[in-house]
Amino acid sequence: MTHQPTDTETLSATGLSRRGFLKGAATAGAAALTLGITARGVLAAAPAVRDAAFNPFVSIGSDGTVTVIAKHFEMGQGTTTGLTTLVAEELDADWAQMKSAFAPADNSRYANSLLGAQGTGGSTAIANSYLQYRQAGAAARDMLVRAAAARWKVRPEAITIRDGILTAGKKRGTFADFVKDAAALTPPQTPALKTPDQFRLIGVDHAAARKGHTGPGRKDGTGKTDGSARFAMDVHLPGMVYAVLVRPPQFGATLTGFDDSAAKALSGFVAAHALPNKAGVAVFARSTWQAFKARDAITAQWDLSKAEGRSSADITEALRQAAARAELPVQNGPRRADITAAVSGAARKIEAEFSVPFLAHAPMEPLNCVIEPTATGVRVHDGCQFPAITLPTVAAILGLKPEQVEITTLFAGGSFGRRATPTSDYHAEAAMAFALMGGKTPVKLVWSREDDIKGGYYRSAALHSASIGLTADGSIAGWDHRIATKSILKGSPFEAVMVHNGIDETSVEGVKGSLYTLPDMAIALTDFVTPVPVLWWRSVGHTHTAFVMESLIDMVAAATGKDPVETRLALLTPAAPTPQQARMAAVVRAARDLAGWGQPVAAGKARGFASHLSFNTYVAMVVDITVDGTKVHVDHVHAAVDCGVAVNPDVIRAQIEGGVGYALSAALRGEITLDKGQVAQSNFPDYEPLRLSEMPEISVRIVASAEAPSGIGEPGVPPVAPALANALFAATGKRVTTLPFSAAGFSFV
């Protein structure tokens, strides 16, 4: 547990605190992990969730089924499986008797200790739950053991549990036998936890164990293969109406009027009403399809005076000018003049500009949620990523007290950040629609795919310009780095916490806090201003900072005639490396060895390297490609990862696989462009994610670690684009600094 950041500076450098509401909360979370018990206490008496509740996280049924109450939502990243593993481990339960259920919205019991409120993000689900859920399991175990000891008249120490069976001498019993007695006992305040050498589930590789099905395989695998898993999109309630919105043609436009006379003739049409915030028209119908058809029949008028009217080329130029202004000093501000002088006086110079486009998240399940009236208020059915924001947002719009709003969390069909907005945007829309229908009718608010692609909350476009001076012997004499991008957090409730001296940490994370030894690096930021709403997108600032940093390091290696891996290792191993540098160097070596880096590469093939720290997790990758002219196939990605204790190695492997695929979608051809303010893309045909035939083979090496578990949902993304850029450079001599690669004339097969 020595790896917890100790101050905000370190937190932001590693990206951990980006969604922290409060410095205090983040620090308290770190402390909680270190000390082994949360301030709120795992073991506070809890109201019964179902069956016998042993604590807020564990209940056991009279048939012995153990239900783990997941405070985190499941967007596919494996949290429900991971949290269940933690409880089952300490309970010594049989994997088959474990189930999971989603927690209700309740900050007092289910806060994310690293974020300070109930929500999932920043790749923190396992990190903030690792001790809490183990304690919850250990506490339930202790109570079962004491109940059995009393009935069997033996000492508790005489009892062992294995695969859900309690044994003492010849006596045997199941959880079902003791649930009732055990639940009546006082929970222990500090249950003993296993030591890692006693683990039977944590760290077990289910892929290896798969043949006998003994390992902790995914708990959501059955429902998601027989059509029974329920997403918010699948909620149907009696009398429910379906709502879609006529949305503004340009970001920042406001509604001035609309005509629904043609819609009134359509079957299933119920009503159309302007949203009170003038952001659009809510169209109500008896089915989703009828709502879409009715919307098509409505014309609307807009005030465009405050709308974004620029095209993407203008935006790139504006970003370029913003970067040049270097308005906010991020690092070595006072030394900037000296550093730029050192760069211009250097023997050799690398100068490069990098630019990346807006990106939509495009989760597979289009955004939607249902609000229904209850006896005391409303219930929201949602794949709810951040109950702590959604609940007060909905309450405020409907004029309800927070305790009048309930949230039922269902599976989320992907998110990648999109379902957690500081404004709870689609929940707010649903609440407005619900109110417009009179507040007595259940309403399902549905986004079409076009709404999603055109709807903003994008990864911001960004531009970096870097000038690096090299001495005659190839060392770095100075590095002038300027970034321009739109702040995600300014103007949001997170601003007070995550914006320091005007600097949004998510705009610079990954350049600031680089693990390379770069004493003469100056960093400056300029906020770019646009009405286009921007948001964290799987790995947030690292989506562009890793691309830039790891391309630049490769350029340094090329300019100095050194091997790219050796260049990285040299910058990571100064005389006295930090513990972070040591972990990264180990991961770099692991990826190098896994891929057999340095072996001769066949004609037409090439490989590139990149490594990056994000969410406290260290990842290095070798990307192998085949190039035929401008046609490129990504053959194989070799990844090494250190994410602390590997709670579920197969889920880690799956997250690296998925992260690589997600990153490749964006790197190859992902871009949202504006044409006079209008989004040029509309659906998957022109914003096309990676397809099966384009997916590379993936090898993952998990570097053994005794450190606290860190994130895995996001860290697989950042190294992909730069490793691919570096491979393309190795193959063609062409240095691509603008994403996506398709814009540089490459096509992918």
Add this chain to the structure above:
Amino acid sequence: MSRLTLSVNGKPQTVDVDPETPLLWVLRDTLMMTGTKFGCGVAACGACTVHLDGVPARACQTPVGDVGTAAITTIEGAAASVRTDKVAAAVQSAWQDSDVVQCGYCQSGQIMAAIGLLRETPKPTDADIDAALNGNLCRCATYVRIRAAVHLAATRLEA
């Protein structure tokens, strides 16, 4: 609006809908069989894949009025038939044993596409799998495991 009688998973279902309505929305909003998913509505993602007379089809592009007497099979039907249908059983168990799913939203469509492939081509090559499943997007990029699971199902069916 018209009254239509459909054959869904072997059972007749009578619905009163506009015949232009895509089968997807009749399944989801009228019959409330929600295993078939809406992903794009334009035949670009495959989340809505069902079988018409055993052949994979995009429910979002199939007006319900055109279905006629064709036998509609959805993921619910495939899942219910695992006792009697070896291919469906092999695909579903291969998916579970390979821990394919992440968010799961695309997987009904992936599985229906895979069952369709294995009925036609019991021992598919990688190229066969590409051809049959490239129309099914997975935003979570579970593709490595989808491919492995199709091969696993094929191997088990051969045994």
